[in-house]
Amino acid sequence: MNVDLSMFERFAVSFQPGDIIFCEYEPGDNFYLIQSGRVQIVKILGDIEKNIDILQPGELFGEMAILEEAPRSATAVAIDKVKALEFNRQNFEILMKGNPQIALKLLKLFTKRIYDQKRRFLILTLNNIEARVADVFLMLAENQVVDDPEQDQRTFSATVEDIAHWAGMSYSECKKVLNHFAGQRRVEIYQDNIIVRNINDFQRFVNSQRNKQKSEN
Amino acid sequence: MPKAVRYTANSVVYFNGDITDKIYILKSGKVSLNYNDIETGQEIHDLINTGEFFGVKSAMGKYPREETAVVLTDAQMVIFSVPEFEQLAMQNTRIIMKMLKVFSNQLRRIHKQVRNLISSGNEGLDPEEGLFRIGQYYLNTQKYQQALYAFRRYITYYPSGTYSGEATLNIENAEKAVQGQARITPISPDMGSQLPPKAAGSADQEELSDTAKKYYNAVSLYSQQNYQAALKEFKSIDQSGNSDEYTAKSQFEIGRCLLGLDEYEQCIQHYTQMIKRYPTHPDLRDALIYVGTCHEKLGNVQKAVGFYRKVLTMASENEVVYRKAKRALRQIEDK
Numbered sequence: 307m308n309v310d311l312s313m314f315e316r317f318a319v320s321f322q323p324g325d326i327i328f329c330e331y332e333p334g335d336n337f338y339l340i341q342s343g344r345v346q347i348v349k350i351l352g353d354i355e356k357n358i359d360i361l362q363p364g365e366l367f368g369e370m371a372i373l374e375e376a377p378r379s380a381t382a383v384a385i386d387k388v389k390a391l392e393f394n395r396q397n398f399e400i401l402m403k404g405n406p407q408i409a410l411k412l413l414k415l416f417t418k419r420i421y422d423q424k425r426r427f428l429i430l431t432l433n434n435i436e437a438r439v440a441d442v443f444l445m446l447a448e449n450q451v452v453d454d455p456e457q458d459q460r461t462f463s464a465t466v467e468d469i470a471h472w473a474g475m476s477y478s479e480c481k482k483v484l485n486h487f488a489g490q491r492r493v494e495i496y497q498d499n500i501i502v503r504n505i506n507d508f509q510r511f512v513n514s515q516r517n518k519q520k521s522e523n
Numbered sequence: 524m525p526k527a528v529r530y531t532a533n534s535v536v537y538f539n540g541d542i543t544d545k546i547y548i549l550k551s552g553k554v555s556l557n558y559n560d561i562e563t564g565q566e567i568h569d570l571i572n573t574g575e576f577f578g579v580k581s582a583m584g585k586y587p588r589e590e591t592a593v594v595l596t597d598a599q600m601v602i603f604s605v606p607e608f609e610q611l612a613m614q615n616t617r618i619i620m621k622m623l624k625v626f627s628n629q630l631r632r633i634h635k636q637v638r639n640l641i642s643s644g645n646e647g648l649d650p651e652e653g654l655f656r657i658g659q660y661y662l663n664t665q666k667y668q669q670a671l672y673a674f675r676r677y678i679t680y681y682p683s684g685t686y687s688g689e690a691t692l693n694i695e696n697a698e699k700a701v702q703g704q705a706r707i708t709p710i711s712p713d714m715g716s717q718l719p720p721k722a723a724g725s726a727d728q729e730e731l732s733d734t735a736k737k738y739y740n741a742v743s744l745y746s747q748q749n750y751q752a753a754l755k756e757f758k759s760i761d762q763s764g765n766s767d768e769y770t771a772k773s774q775f776e777i778g779r780c781l782l783g784l785d786e787y788e789q790c791i792q793h794y795t796q797m798i799k800r801y802p803t804h805p806d807l808r809d810a811l812i813y814v815g816t817c818h819e820k821l822g823n824v825q826k827a828v829g830f831y832r833k834v835l836t837m838a839s840e841n842e843v844v845y846r847k848a849k850r851a852l853r854q855i856e857d858k
Contacts, residue, residue: 326672331653333680333842335805350660372627376839377650381657383669394803402620406613413612413619416626417584423633424589427561430640474641520564 314401317391321384328368334378336394337368339408343388349380351467360385366408369415372398430474437515439483440508442472447505458504465498525603525611530554536592536600537578546582546608549573552598558590562636579608579622651677655686658693667697678739679772679805683746691739698732734765738772745776750783775806778813787817808834808844815851824855831855 318341321327328334330349338345340363347358347367358380361367367382372395393401402409425445432438446462470480484500487493492508494501502508527550530536537543539558549571556569556577569590571577581588582605603611612618648656658673674690674697681687741756757773757780764770774797781790794810804810815830831848838845 324666324668326669329654329657329673329676331648331650331657332676333650333805335803350657353660353663355660355664372623376842377653396803399620402616406616406619409616409619409623410609410612413622413626414583416623416630417580417586420580420626420630420633421584421586423630423637424561427633427637427640430637431561 314391314404317393317397317401319390319392321388321390323384323386325384325388327382327384327388327390328378330379330381331377334368334371334376336392337366337371338382338390338392339366340364341389341391343384343386343390345388345390346383346385347380348383351471354467356467366412366415369412371395372412426472429472431519432512432515433519434515435473435475435479436483436486437512438473438475439469439480439487441512442469443500443502443505443508444512445472447502458506460502460505461499462502463499465500466495469500525601525607527599527601530594530598530600532594532596532598534594536594537588539588539591541588542581542585543588544582544585544605545578546576546603546605547578547592547600548576548603550599550601552600553595554598554600555593555595556590557593576608576618576622580626582608651681651684651686654680655684655690658690662693662697665700667700670697671701675735678742682742682776687742687746691743694735694739698735702732734760734763734769738769741773741776745780745783748783750780754780754784771801771804774801775804775810778810782813782817785820787820790814791817808837809847811837812844812847812851815848819851819855828852828855 319338321343327338327345328336340361342363344363345361345365345367347361349356349358368378370376370379425448429438429441429445432441443460443462446464447460450460450462452460466481466484467477469484470477473480475483484493484495488495492503494503530552536547536554537545551573554571554577556571558567558569559565560567571592577592578588580586612622654673654677658670658677661667661670661673671694674694677684677690678687678694684690737756737760741753741760744753744756754777757776760766760769760773761777774793778790778794778797781787781793791814794814797804797810798807801807811830811834815827815834818824818830819827831852834844834848835852838848
């Protein structure tokens with residue numbers, strides 16, 4: 307994105323490597339546009355720190371603050387020396403008028419968030435826990451870029467914790483389901499990736515569960 | 524070029540599941556968006572008003588359509604491609620503003636729906652405990668800078684919270700550790716994961732950490748309800764101007780001390796000035812509640828109600844300040 311941001315200089319903030327920009331659970335009222343340096347988004351689950359994303363210059367983060375001052379859902383840490391523009395609801399309109407490109411970018415980000423959340427919601431509406439886990443893989447597959455979309459076997463760089471998180475289950479509950487799938491040779495579980503032998507098999511399974519649920523309602 | 528198109532009654536503009544990059548604006552006639560509610564499965568028909576855009580989200584996000592657009596009476600509309608729509612929106616930012624509002628409402632709703640379905644694990648942790656635990660995590664992993672950040676935030680948001688005593692202690696320890704480290708190794712870019720274990724504190728303390736210490740000391744005086752002594756300390760931090768962060772924080776605390784001392788008029792005056800100076804102060808809404816409390820104590824119930832209501836408009840329902848304001852209003856009603 308090549309836009310002139312010089313007029314926003316007064317909103318500039320900088321962070322040193324390792325600085326926390328904001329912390330999970332903290333009330334949030336600012337959002338940021340990275341100008342230089344990288345920002346890591348992490349979540350602390352028990353005693354592990356999980357990488358969610360690494361953001362590059364030109365990317366926005368903390369944008370949920372525009373909606374509501376709900377607690378932050380993750381922690382943002384500066385990886386490098388980071389320079390960012392800091393906005394809040396009050397100066398948001400100045401930003402909008404002065405730089406519609408950023409506003410448009412935000413609009414696109416929102417469409418993605420809505421879609422992702424809806425997709426996530428669909429997983430959670432499944433009553434059958436095996437179907438729920440299978441649907442998590444389907445969701446991950448939808449976001450995957452693959453050479454051959456028809457290919458049955460898919461590898462996901464996800465852990466059991468990740469799957470449990472998306473499926474809205476406890477770790478042990480999710481582990482049980484995955485072990486069951488592994489016993490049926492439908493998945494292979496490794497240290498930091500999981501292989502689904504036949505994603506289309508999962509698709510059929512989830513579809514049939516959805517239809518069953520629909521007819522029960 | 525955007526083109527004007529006519530549709531006859533009972534025709535379909537697009538079907539649920541279609542993937543296209545077209546965005547529509549309704550010029551005349553009636554169009555309904557039909558879809559099943561994701562929560563209840565109930566079929567919903569949303570009527571589009573003339574002048575309204577539709578098909579924006581799926582076109583911009585390149586997702587399949589999530590509804591079927593049915594023409595109810597003969598209709599005219601203008602069709603845009605995504606680049607054409609973007610061009611129009613950039614020239615008229617009101618369109619983006621309006622869309623953002625619509626999208627943010629949808630996002631808020633879906634977030635709520637997702638939250639309602641998840642009641643296990645971390646997601647259910649209340650923010651106060653969550654924030655404290657993050658500090659603990661960083662302290663345990665010897666990432667002292669990060670631990671300091673989390674605990675300082677904790678103290679700012681929950682000065683008399685469940686863990687405020689523990690947090691204050693942890694801050695002191697982490698500060699000592701940081702100062703010890705600073706002489707040995709600079710904080711490394713990999714966020715300190717290889718830093719040596721906690722070292723003893725050094726004598727040469729920086730200005731900032733002095734201010735921080737003074738601040739937390741004052742916070743603890745406040746928690747002991749020693750408002751007079753706390754007030755003196757906060758005022759001295761405010762006047763020294765050593766640290767913007769602690770000046771702003773102290774400003775907020777001064778108001779709370781004044782309230783504790785029943786100096787209602789002074790408290791109102793103080794917060795009014797603070798809000799002028801820091802219009803985006805993180806504790807702005809709490810300050811407004813205190814101003815309301817002062818008015819109430821002074822017998823200006825109408826004014827108090829005004830401030831509490833103001834806070835309601837600035838907070839969402841699941842926030843502590845919202846509940847505080849709500850409770851205050853209820854108490855006034857009950858009288």
